[in-house]
Amino acid sequence: MITLALAGKPNCGKSTFFKAATMANAEIANYPFTTINPNFGVGYVRTKCPCRELNLTCGQCVDGNRFVPVNLIDVAGLVPDAHKGKGLGNQFLDHLRQADAILHIVDASGGTDSEGNPVGVGTHDPVGDIKFLGFEMTMWVYGILDKHWAKLYRQAQVKGFSIQQGVAEIFTGLGITPEDVRDVEIALKIELVHAKMEDLVPFCAEIVKISKPMLVVGNKFDEAPQTLRIKLAELHVSFASAASELALRNAAAAHIIKYLPGDSQFVVQNEAALSAVQKAGLAKIAGVMKQCNGTGVQQVVNRAVFELLDMIVVYPVEDENHYCDKKGQILPDAFLMKKGSTPHDLAFQVHTDIGKGFLYAVDARIKMRVKESHLLKDGDIIRIVSAAK
Ligand SMILES: Nc1nc2c(ncn2[C@@H]2O[C@H](COP(=O)(O)OP(=O)(O)O)[C@@H](O)[C@H]2O)c(=O)[nH]1
Ligand SMILES: [Mg+2]
Structure with missing residues (x-):
């Protein structure tokens, strides 16, 4: 499984981002425990499930949105000179070793100094934090x-x-x-x-650049002054408001709003249950989402996996006519694969034995065999025929 590490100086919002992105959401998580321990958890990329276009009901997605698991690591705060052992130093860097890509969280509000101590909003320039x-x-x-x-x-x-x-x-x-x-x-x-x-x-x-691709995330977008927003946008920083995302996931879990991670807006379901303070809080979040086209949290995870790591989602099935496995489950699995992968690579990902016994693959959409050298596309539904059973 792909692993993303959340890194950055203390107080930039890593743990808030982690909590929001790994929050057990009954609707999207098939996994009983999404938080494995305080620092290791399971988050999701969001993609369109093929079941809609095929007029099927798969039972694996939410309103046509498929959530595919990725590991997340909340790397504890890194301070300048960590490589010399400052702070918890090398321990954090060793955490990063396990990651396929890094989400480098910076405080876009400029409200924390280079060591993560709170200062007035807008008084610290986060651009310097990006390099460190x-x-x-x-x-x-x-x-x-x-x-x-x-x-x-x-x-x-x-x-x-x-x-x-x-x-x-x-x-x-x-x-x-x-x-x-x-x-x-x-x-x-x-x-x-x-x-x-x-x-x-x-x-x-x-x-470092080759082995650990990095996406810079300007968190606390909700509090970021306009000058810093412009400056960071010029550096292609992706914005997010982890605190907003966490509030929305909590509200959705309590059935107060209807919201799926990555939605550009939410719908209030139970207006009567809201206090005046909650109403004002949600109104503020709605304003932030308008400027950011959502809270940015899901968008950042998606960008890291689909753009930075160049992954696609492929659906292996055992029956190409009904797009299902042996038990009749429709589109039971969604696999993240590197762009450029072949059906044989997919076979290995399903199981080493299936890969070893690989005979040929069938594109379920057109019910035709594909060449072994065929490059898989995002959304492909593939039946693998293997000597191994
Ligand atoms: N305004 C705002 N505050 C945030 C956001 N994310 C985190 N915070 C706050 O920043 C502080 C540090 O957050 P935390 O997640 O513990 O940071 P960490 O040290 O990087 O793990 C807490 O007070 C959070 O509530 C955000 O998106 N917006
Ligand atoms: Mg933390």
């Missing part, structure tokens, strides 16, 4: 490389030793391949065998 996480991660990776460098460098002077392989092995936990290392050398016009220490910091910055 990348820097801390770079220095962390650099620290790991530095530990091995003398030995690697010596080995590299011997003919036949691949330094790219050696570096990739050091960073196995980050999913770095020898080809990635070579690509970075080319991009930076350096050769690691002749590299000097000062070449290694930019090298590590690139390794």
Whole structure:
């Protein structure tokens, strides 16, 4: 399963975002426990379920909206110089190791200083905070490389030793391949065998970019002054109001409003149950949603998975005529796959044995076999025929 880590300095709203995004919503969660422990939970990407266009009722989606699980990690607050062990330092960076992508939460309201202490709204410029996480991660990776460098460098002077392989092995936990290392050398016009220490910091910055794609989230959009909104928008920051999302999910769970994560607005269901304070709170949230086209929380999770990580959703079925599994469940599973995946990759994702015994695949929409080299598209419904049962 895909894992997204929520990182940033203290008090930017990571835990609020985490709580909102992992809140057990009876309607969308098939999983009994969405919060595994205080820092690890299950959130969802939202996509259109194919059942509507096929005139089917799948029982797996809400009004045609399918919620596909992703892991979320609430990485505890990171402070400048974490790579030197400040705060809880390396422990957080080790958390990040497990992530496929990082949601870097910044306080768009400018109401917290660089260490996360509350200051007046608009008094701290969040632009400076954006750079620091990348820097801390770079220095962390650099620290790991530095530990091995003398030995690697010596080995590299011997003919036949691949330094790219050696570096990739050091960073196995980050999913770095020898080809990635070579690509970075080319991009930076350096050769690691002749590299000097000062070449290694930019090298590590690139390794971080490749292995941990990052989306910057301007949280507390609801309190952000116009000047900061403009500044952050120019830097392609995605806005969110985690506090609004959390309030809406709570209100929806209490049947006060009708709201699905990612909706651009909500509908009040039980006006009489609302106090004046609640009414005012909801009115304020409605205003924020108008400016942001929703609270931004679901949008940010979707963007990380579909744009940053380039994933698609594919639906494996066992009966292509009825789009169901053996038990007759319609579109029982939704799998997140990397764009460029083939039906054979899907077979492996369903089960290693199904992958090993893969014979061919059928596109359920057109009831035709597809080539093994066929690239899966978002929304594909695929029957896999495998020797394994
Ligand atoms: N106005 C506003 N406050 C928020 C938002 N998200 C979080 N906060 C507040 O910011 C403070 C820190 O939030 P928390 O989630 O604990 O931050 P963390 O330290 O990054 O985990 C709390 O008082 C939250 O209520 C938001 O979207 N808007
Ligand atoms: Mg927290």
